[in-house]
Amino acid sequence: MAFPDLRTFMRLLEDRGELVRVPFPVDRELEITEIADRLVKAGGPAVLFENVKGSPFPLVIGLMGTRERTALSLGVSDLDDLAAKVRALIDLKGSGGIGGMLGNVTKLKDAANLPPKRVKTGPVQEVVWRGDEVDLSKLPVLKCWPQDGGPFVTLPLVITKDPETGERNMGMYRMQVMSRNTTGMHWQRHKTGTRHLEKARKLGQRLEVAVALGGDPALIYAATAPLPPIPGLDEFALAGYLRGQRYPVTKGITVDLDVPANAEFILEGYIDPQEDWVMEGPFGDHTGFYTLPDLYPLFHVTAITMRRDPVYPATIVGRPPMEDAYLIEASERLFLPAAQLILPEIVDYHMPPAGVAHNLVVVGIDKKYPGHAYRVANGLFGLGQMMFAKVMVIVDKDVPVNNFEAVWREVAARAVPGRDTLTTRGPSDVLDHSSRGWGYGGKLILDATTKLPEEVGSALSSRDHQGTDGTEAVTFVPHASADLPAFEGVKAQRQTGDGYWLVAFHKTRPGQARELAEAFAAHPASAGVRHLLICDELTDVHDIQDVWWTILNNIDAERDVWTLSTPTGALLAWDGARKIPEEGFVREWPPKIEMEQGVKNRVDARWHVYGLPDSLR
CATH class of the missing domain: 3.40.1670.10 (UbiD C-terminal domain-like)
Structure with a gap:
């Protein structure tokens, strides 16, 4: 199913009870984040905030906040159907006589839907702000987390063109609002936008940029997709294939770029590669930690086009699971x-x-x-x-x-x-x-x-009992909590029945995690343990998702994962505690994202006013 635009998808969700309206005034600074975070973690509905303080525009969030809504947005009954859809496209057969060729007709028809369709204009150009009319503060841009450096555009579809080849790219890169007409552009070193900017620098020219907010859900998804380097396959083409019809684009008002004709807003402007980069951040990121301030290019907004009644789309990122x-x-x-x-x-x-x-x-x-x-x-x-x-x-x-x-x-x-x-x-x-x-x-x-x-058969594994097929026949015998050994810095611990010892650990000096690992490996309690998971003291050892989220964020696998011998074999120690300068870690260690308690209390007190179900509170 193809959706002509974002609002068509919103109406469908509302009809299905998957979108609720909140007419009560809400704050774009932290309050919307706290509401949206609770809803996505509880599998709740998308929300249309109709009255955002300081902005004339409503804000919608959480449109793809469940697996089912994401599948619906992409026109499939289940996300697993996407694999079959792509397999049908790439499985073109060039043999089999007339029958084989006829079997390709449907696939070729699908492939023909890939290129975007140029239209003269579109709803997104019904209203145009130019020059001094441009004021990003009128958009309900969110400050998501307490330590964020400012408000961030979180669901932007950033469009650029290769200055040499004309190759088009669309990506989703966060944008910190710096002033009424400038934002940061978080182009990391591996991103296509960075490559386009470098080419513009060498050619001595500005790089034109257009940023779409909205469009149909297939395009929003396509901007996040890691596309393979296939000629002719770009984000508009992917969206066209997913929606089963060519995507409508129109030429920007002040930039020579194709923009989605059915978007809600377009920010048009440029980046000057000769200009000094600006300090951007911190930002509460999808890792669940803050990314610290760093230098990024400055995007100058010279025009904003929009529908007569636009809706500002947003998302939040942070501790998983998120949208x-x-x-x-x-x-x-x-x-x-x-x-x-x-x-x-x-x-x-x-x-x-x-x-x-x-x-x-x-x-x-x-x-x-x-x-x-x-x-x-x-x-x-x-x-x-x-x-x-x-x-x-x-x-x-x-x-x-x-x-x-x-x-x-x-x-x-x-x-x-x-x-x-x-x-x-x-x-x-x-x-x-x-x-x-x-x-x-x-x-x-x-x-x-x-x-x-x-x-099988290495010296290290010879102490493990092995089955005839080489599969390890390991017996795990967890110790009772009262019997677990006490070590310096350990604030909480738990041993599982399948070979893991989980530790919340407060590090005060260099090398302390390694000492803990070696002491545990030599202790009788390590018998049968295959993995020692050392986390920071903020980790809940009874929540395996929290444990692994912390571990995976906090390790460099080569530096922080050690194989240690034990009385009964070997274990893998994972040092997921924070790293400190005395250990040779020269960068600042970022904090985990946490919402302010005052904001949580305010949302608790207002939950009934929002009209949201108590079960999702």
Whole structure:
């Protein structure tokens, strides 16, 4: 199903009871975030805030805040259907005589829907602000979290064009409002926008930029999708394919760029590559931590076009799960067939919310030979944005990759520390605050597949009892909480029945986490434990999602994951505590995102006024 625009999708959600209206005045600074955060974590509805203080425009948030709404927005009954849709497009057959060619007609028709459709104008150009009329403060731009550097546009579709080739790009990059007509542009070093800006600099010209707010949901999703480098495939083309009809675009009023004709707002302007970059941030990011201030280009807004009655779309990011988790899952499903074209042994893969996309990738394979797991892992590290993956877990084909607990049970049972674990290094997400360098860090492969005879028998694993097929027959005997040893800095701890010891740890001096790990490895309580998970003192050891979210954010896999011998075998120690300068970590360690208690109390007191269900409070 294709949606002509955002408001058509909103009406459908409202008809289905999946969107509620809040006429009560709300504050764009923190209050909307607190409401939206509660709703997305409870699987609640999208919200149209009709009365945002200080703005004449309503704000909608949470449109794709559940798996079901995300699927609906992309025109499928379930996100798994996206894989079948893409497989049908790429599985073109050039043989089979007349019958085979006729079988391709439908697929070729779908492919013909890819290019956007140029129209003379569109609803988004019904109202035009130019020059001194431009005032970004009139838009209900959110300040999402207490330590944010200011208000941020969180759902922008940023459009640029390669100054040399004319290649078009659309991406979603946060934009901090700096003044009535300027914003920061968070173009990281690996992004296409950065490449376009560098080309403009070499040519001695400004780079034109257009930012769309709104459009139909397929386009909003497409701006987040990690597209493969296929000629002719851009974000407008992907949206056209998903919606089953060519996407309508029109020429900008003051820029030579195609913009979505059915958007709510367009911000038109430029970035001058000769201009000094500006300090942007902090920002409460999708990692659940703040990204600290850094220098980024300045976007000058010279015109704003809009509908006569526009709705400002927004999202928030922060501690998972958030709305972006469902967009990530959509990308998983969409690009599974492409990954299988290159690595056909892949049965399925999943990026769990606790891994905030790149920090954890679980891959199920149809294993055929020794070392097969490493072949797949290294192959994936070379595919597009999968290069940013930090920890990759490979499991057998019959293990459900989206069953978080089952996956880690397989890791404990089948991945012998030191034998079935491999560290390497490569590019990392620039938002990774724990990596050894900016955009560069360690990676870890965990081979949790059933082992073949050639893969067993190392000295390190000889103390483990092994089955005839090489699978580890490990017995885990958890100690009662009262029997767990006391170590310096440990604030809370829990040992599980499947081989994990979870620790909330307060670090006060360098090397303290390593001392803890070595002391535990030598202690009788380590018997049968395969993984020691050392977290910061703010972590709830009874919440496995919180534990892994903290661990995966706070490690450089090569530096902070150690294999240690124990009286009964070996364990893998994960140092997910904060790193300090005395340990050679020169960057500032960012705080976890937390909402101010006063804001939480205010939202509690007003919940009945918002008209939202008490069950979601």
